[in-house]
Amino acid sequence: MKKEVKSVKLYGYKRPDGLFGIRNYLLIIPTVICANEVARRIANNIPGAKVIPHQHGCAQLEPDAAQTFRTLAGFGLNPNVGGAVVVGLGCETVQAEELAEKIKSSGKPVHYLVIQESGGFVSSVEKGTELGKEIYKQIKDLQREEMKFEDLMIGLECGGSDTTSGISANPALGAASDLFFKEGATTVLSETTELIGAEHILERRAINEEVALKLDEIVKRMEKRVLDMGVSITGANPSPGNIRGGLTTIEEKSLGCIYKAGTSIVKEVVEYAERPKQKGLVIMDTPGNDIESISGMIAGGCQLCIFTTGLGTPTGSPIAPVIKVCGNDENYKKVSDFIDINAGLIINGSKTVEEIAGMIYNMAVEVINGKQTKCEILGVEEFSINRIGPTL
Amino acid sequence: MSAKYIHLINDKDNVAVVIKDLPEGAKFDIFNESYIAKSFIPFGHKVAIANIKKGEDVIKYGEVIGMATEDINIGDHVHVHNVKGMRA
Incomplete structure (x- = not known):
């Protein structure tokens, strides 16, 4: 390499597990396709929140269910995510509580809700929005620190x-x-x-x-x-x-x-x-x-x-x-x-x-x-x- | 300097990539030497920048991409007519 690149400083968001994010998002995660729309509405209600609608989470054989779980958990665990709300339907293979626990192992704030236990569509959106706002308050003022x-x-x-x-x-x-x-x-x-x-x-x-x-x-x-x-x-x-x-x-x-x-x-x-x-x-x-x-x-x-x-x-x-x-x-x-x-x-x-x-x-x-x-x-x-x- | 016809990806390579249609008889330069294209070689295709004997390796990206199925000379178009992959 002819041109030497001068030394640079990188700044990211340090997470409780020691990883560094380069973005700081609240992520709304539907566990199953059936929870996509509730998750989307929740994300729409909170500034800067992101959502990952998908076609999976149920009616899958074990290797697929495991891969879906691993992918959704991985998004929650990604250090670009500061905190997450997991939205489940209730009867699906990928269970909201289990997914939330997995992401919580990083030490980041995580809540979950189950649509079938939350009093309907509108109540689920309202409840999810409250949970999301609560996490948003915890992460919105995080400052970047030097990372390597x-x-x-x-x-x-x-x-x-x-x-x-x-x-x-x-x-x-x-x-x-x-x-x-x-x-x-x-x-x-x-x-x-x-x-x-x-x-x-x-x-x-x-x-x-x-x-x-x-x-x-x-x-x-x-x-x-x-x-x-x-x-x-x-x-x-x-x-x-x-x-x-x-x-x-x-x-x-x-x-x-x-x-x-x-x-x-x-x-x-x-x-x-x-x-x-x-x-x-x-x-x-x-x-x-x-x-x-x-x-x-x-x-x-x-x-x-x-x-x-x-x-x-x-x-x-x-x-x-x-x-x-x-x-x-x-x-x-x-x-x-x-x-x-x-x-x-x-x-x-x-x-x-x-x-x-x-x-x-x-x-x-x-x-x-x-x-x-x-x-x-x-x-x-x-x-x-x-x-x-x-x-x- | 004349228009650049070819691009060498790795110093170990014995073929270069044509980045501008190379007319038959056109002169192209590599390692401060000039060679003549033996035939028209279109953009994206390969030209030999070394003599490659039948059975020898054809090298691009510094790796073997196939074997010469006939003797290839500098300036020859290198493609499916004179190279085959090593993978069954």
């Missing part, structure tokens, strides 16, 4: 990719990732479907045999799930469109994706929405679906996501800023109201990979310290839980 890069977990994502993703945006994010590692941050690489074909390369970078085996396991499991549906994932990969665009082999396609994680060794492989125990580069088993993937990483504790794209996509999260990096100058101009950084300048020759990496790094520092991303300003707030099996 070691307190930071960054989710890496790519979506709406095109030929430029592997040339400009992902190499630039890869170089930025190496800067974050040097400072001690943890980064999470996800999208198991995109790792297929390059898993042997990541396995060589695994810190030990156990991590390599786990990586192999999540890739094989993803392939098996696809085969069990009676279709092939590798047969048509790279796709005819990829080949027209210049991609020759599946290794090349996958490398273009994983290059955004830089050159560090892989410390750990975690399940969807599971919190990593190690610092450094971690791989999380998520699907390629952008919203499910970033939701999994944020549930795992990421306070910030950095998202590369070629075509552009307005993905955002209710509780974590998502910095958008577009590798294609022409497309950047088309959709610049939701892209933060134009890495297409690498392709037209006006910036180097290192310069864009420096811009990503500097922007991340500003966003950590409170600057809003384009999608935060626009209020783009998507949330989705990855589903494994059928709905019953």
Whole structure:
């Protein structure tokens, strides 16, 4: 790296469990789809409150119910959340009291209510609003304190990719990732479907045999799930469109994706929405679906996501800023109201990979310290839980 | 300096990415040497920046992306016609 980045100070919200948030939200969490509307109305009544409506929480097999619980709990436990109100229906699989207790283990203020025990829809909204306001008062005046890069977990994502993703945006994010590692941050690489074909390369970078085996396991499991549906994932990969665009082999396609994680060794492989125990580069088993993937990483504790794209996509999260990096100058101009950084300048020759990496790094520092991303300003707030099996 | 046609992602690579349509016979520069494109190579595709013998590794991102299925010379278009993936 030619350009040394000057030392910077980061400030976040210190939580009772010692984690640092870079945002300070009250989160309203429906345990089940049936509680979505009550949760939404509660959030509407409280300034700055966020809500995560979803389609899950009941009529699910155990692995799905556990994954839904883990994701919802992970959002409540994410340090960007200062406190939470859990809204349950009553008869669902994911129980409000249990979820509230899990989040409360962080020491943060958490309340819950059950719609079937709260006297109807309107009363539930009123009760939830009171509970939410009570927590809002506790967290609204929290001040930022100095935090370190070691307190930071960054989710890496790519979506709406095109030929430029592997040339400009992902190499630039890869170089930025190496800067974050040097400072001690943890980064999470996800999208198991995109790792297929390059898993042997990541396995060589695994810190030990156990991590390599786990990586192999999540890739094989993803392939098996696809085969069990009676279709092939590798047969048509790279796709005819990829080949027209210049991609020759599946290794090349996958490398273009994983290059955004830089050159560090892989410390750990975690399940969807599971919190990593190690610092450094971690791989999380998520699907390629952008919203499910970033939701999994944020549930795992990421306070910030950095998202590369070629075509552009307005993905955002209710509780974590998502910095958008577009590798294609022409497309950047088309959709610049939701892209933060134009890495297409690498392709037209006006910036180097290192310069864009420096811009990503500097922007991340500003966003950590409170600057809003384009999608935060626009209020783009998507949330989705990855589903494994059928709905019953 | 002439318009930049190619971009080298990693110093270990023996192929570079074409970032502006490279006409047949066009001159492109790499490591202070000039070479000639042997055929038209479109944006996003790869050009050989080293001679790669049949059976040798094709390297991009500093990693092996496949194996040459025929002898490839500097300036050749590198794609599905002369490279195959290593993964079954």
